[in-house]
Every structure is written in structure tokens, then in C-alpha cells.
Amino acid sequence: MGLIADVFGLVFGRQSNALRETLEVFRENAEAGAARAHDMQSAALSQLAAEFQYGGKSRFDRFMDGVNRLPRPLLALGTLALIGASLSDPVWFAARMQGLALVPEPLWWLLGVIVSFYFGARHQVKSQEFQQGLAASMARVPEVAENIAALERLRADAPAVAATSTDAEARLDATAAENNPALEAWKARRG
Known part of the structure; x- marks a missing residue:
């Protein structure tokens, strides 16, 4: 019975747990990983909060922060302005x-x-x-x-844009009979 207790003690641990330590080589301990992720996120948020505190920044630094935030909105609004210009x-x-x-x-x-x-x-x-x-x-x-x-x-204010004269050539092209060999063959077979 003492041998079995020693084996169980070795595997499931008295002070150290060999099975848990062996598994943690292949798979992260979820609880320890969550604690590390929480610490990292807290540090990142603290750094971000410190970056946006204007207490110690000069006017120039605040101005440059504002300038650095302009390109994305300007690109988006400029694209929308181009679409509006193309429509108007x-x-x-x-x-x-x-x-x-x-x-x-x-x-x-x-x-x-x-x-x-x-x-x-x-x-x-x-x-x-x-x-x-x-x-x-x-x-x-x-x-x-x-x-x-x-x-x-093509401008609306260009001379002769809205000319009302008829285009005889275009009218003749639209009404002229076409040579259609398939239609001719169909007509020949039918009748």
C-alpha cells in the first residue's frame, strides 16, 4: 500500500504535481494565461491613459496630436466629396x-x-x-x-448642344433593311 501511495503522491503531488507540470509543457495553464493576459491589458490601458493626459503637454504637442489625427478623416471625407462632385x-x-x-x-x-x-x-x-x-x-x-x-x-452651356435639327443619315441607318443570311435561309425553307 505504501508503494501505491508513493506513486499516487508522485503523479498527483504532495508538494509538486508531476502530471500537471508535464501537461503544462504541452498546453498552457488557462488560469495562469488569463492572469497574464489581464496584467498585459491593464498595463496597455494604463499606458494609453497616460498618453492622453494633457496635464504635462505643451500647446505644440497638443496641436501635433490633433494634426496626427486628421489624415484618416480627411481621406474619407475627401472620397465622399469626390463622389458628390461626380454627381453634381x-x-x-x-x-x-x-x-x-x-x-x-x-x-x-x-x-x-x-x-x-x-x-x-x-x-x-x-x-x-x-x-x-x-x-x-x-x-x-x-x-x-x-x-x-x-x-x-458635352457641356450644357456649349453652343449647339441642344440643336433640334434632324439627322437624316442616322434615321436612314435606323430604318434600312439589314442583310441577315440566317433570316434569308429560314424564309427560303418556309416558303
Whole structure:
């Protein structure tokens, strides 16, 4: 009986519990883990509370804290403003977007890097060749200029926008009979 008591004492413990200690190597003790998580969360909240106490901060520090909080709301509100502009004056908006088409691709990459670093990204996946992007942008200049001119002709205040004359060619094209080989074959089989 003494041997069995010694084995049970070794496994389930008198002072130390070998079974529990062995299991804790493979699985975290839930109670101890919860206590550590509570301590870590309390420390984080204390640090956050200390960071936002303005008692010892100068006016400049408070101003810079305010400035640092602006980019996200400005990006969101700016996007909503662009949507509103596209709805209120589509021709104006389209002309501005055509202007954006002239921005060289490396500048877009640079803007992407700045924004992604600001919002937490720490690396950029691709690298671009500046000359290739600039050449591609410059090749689009005539097309963009033509698009802007076409958009300007669509303005409601442009002359002859609401011309009421008839377009005889368009009317003839709409009423002209088409050559349809399938219809011809169907008619031939039927009758």
C-alpha cells in the first residue's frame, strides 16, 4: 500500500504535481494565461491613459496630436466629396480625372508608399522604373487632350448642344433593311 501511495503522491503531488507540470509543457495553464493576459491589458490601458493626459503637454504637442489625427478623416471625407462632385457636375469631374491620367505612374507608386507607410505597411512589393512610367504618361497626353476636348463639347452651356435639327443619315441607318443570311435561309425553307 505504501508503494501505491508513493506513486499516487508522485503523479498527483504532495508538494509538486508531476502530471500537471508535464501537461503544462504541452498546453498552457488557462488560469495562469488569463492572469497574464489581464496584467498585459491593464498595463496597455494604463499606458494609453497616460498618453492622453494633457496635464504635462505643451500647446505644440497638443496641436501635433490633433494634426496626427486628421489624415484618416480627411481621406474619407475627401472620397465622399469626390463622389458628390461626380454627381453634381460629371463633366467637370471627368475633366479632372483625365488630368489625373497624366500623373506619371512612379508618382502613384510614391503616393502608395507614403500612404501605406503612414497606415502601417512596412514594405512595398513592386519597384517601378521612372523613365518607363514617364514615357507611358507622356504617350497618353494627346488622347487625354482629345478626351478633355470631347468632354468640353458635352457641356450644357456649349453652343449647339441642344440643336433640334434632324439627322437624316442616322434615321436612314435606323430604318434600312439589314442583310441577315440566317433570316434569308429560314424564309427560303418556309416558303
